[in-house]
Amino acid sequence: MPPTDELSPQERAAPRRALDRAVVVEEAIAMIDAEGLEALTMRSLGARLGVEAMALYRHVNGREDLLEAIVDSLVDSIAVDPGDLFEPADGWQAFLQWMAHSVRSLAVAHPAVFPLVATRHPAAPWLRPPLRSLRVVEGFLDGLTRRGFTDGQAVEAYRVFTSFLLGHLLLEVATLGATTSPVEEPLDEGGAAVRPPGEEVSVEDFPTILRTAPLLSEDHTVEEFERSLEALLDRLDLVLSQ
Amino acid sequence: MPPTDELSPQERAAPRRALDRAVVVEEAIAMIDAEGLEALTMRSLGARLGVEAMALYRHVNGREDLLEAIVDSLVDSIAVDPGDLFEPADGWQAFLQWMAHSVRSLAVAHPAVFPLVATRHPAAPWLRPPLRSLRVVEGFLDGLTRRGFTDGQAVEAYRVFTSFLLGHLLLEVATLGATTSPVEEPLDEGGAAVRPPGEEVSVEDFPTILRTAPLLSEDHTVEEFERSLEALLDRLDLVLSQ
């Protein structure tokens, strides 16, 4: 091979990568992870990539399209059963466990982006977050029907499964954001519409909360996820066997 | 009584109500219901109230505070067991059913606001959306402990209950938004980064989706909610009895 293949001058010194759609999206995700959703701005993302804001418009059709692409990118990283990893004989329970943990690891890896995945309107009304891509839904339904579910059962499982994932993971990333977030706000401030100190509400007025406070502040997100997943599988098992 | 008590001139002719925090918040909710979250602007809300944007700042500490107040207002409308409506003897199942439907009616009444309730960071990390007010949590925990739950069981029930409500209701309002929303976007547009027509992805490439499409597009949100709620109660029952 010819030696002309060496690094070109700007490849050596350039602190900025060549821009394309994938790079823009990837860097946007990294930025949200690092500084939060509200910090993602066309201008700031451009700056992060060493480029003016308008340069991004060559690769992305505006901010909305960028957010859409971010969501798509994350959802496409969900590992649906590869087919050769699990034999159908492994059972649908293992299959669903695998999928659940795949989605959960996505959420935990990008807690600040997950609310976007959860709340943006999907392309079709029957595409339910967080399993909101055709590829993933196809994999889900196919995986179940190949393991003995009827079409109706698979679709019903899709519905309860998405509800389960959405509820648990949204709450999990919320607590994650709370413990990691920049700083705890003082929650009070001299201002216009603040309550007069006489009628301030406080935890003191709620005896049951006060009593259970130590329990409430324990973090059980992980076990909770596992046990609720188990419960869901049990429930599906019951529905299947009748 | 003296006749000076009659309507003052501006009360007769004024199309705008007297402003205060409650009115501002109430009108903001109405506006979101009518035109969506992104249509809520300080300027537009002011216009709707017949007032300049800056007038709102007398009653609300900026946009963030307004959104917070909207969420608080909705959450405070959740009817927790009034205590005289249910006797403890009615059982915790009826109590939880009551609460679940109370929260659900809130979500259905304000589908465009509910995502706000679901995703905004609560005041404390253990305050889980959508049951994110001290009053509601106190009512929840007290209601259960007065019906035989231990503190630990009540707190665990709080966790699974919030996950359940969040997942189901967020998905329900999403479909509601999809069927009600202004207009279905064309989803494609001549533009920069559109796929070349050769490698367009389409539902046609996903046989299982294609086959189950009629099932997928059926709307079962109501029965799904009821049946999942039943399943959750059964599960709690099991945990209780052991």
Place this chain on the structure above:
DNA sequence: CCCCAATGTTTACGACGTAAACATCGGACC
């Protein structure tokens, strides 16, 4: 060699949230 398509920049505009100074006005108090 020249030209053009792709890529990034400059400039500009309107909408947004909000700080600050100003205007208005109805009741409390002497």
Place this chain on the structure above:
DNA sequence: GGTCCGATGTTTACGTCGTAAACATTGGGG
């Protein structure tokens, strides 16, 4: 009854946002 004041709404202004449009640059193919 006049005078002041606090509450409420308005005006003006600034910085930031998303983005349209025109322009500059540049590297590879005829």
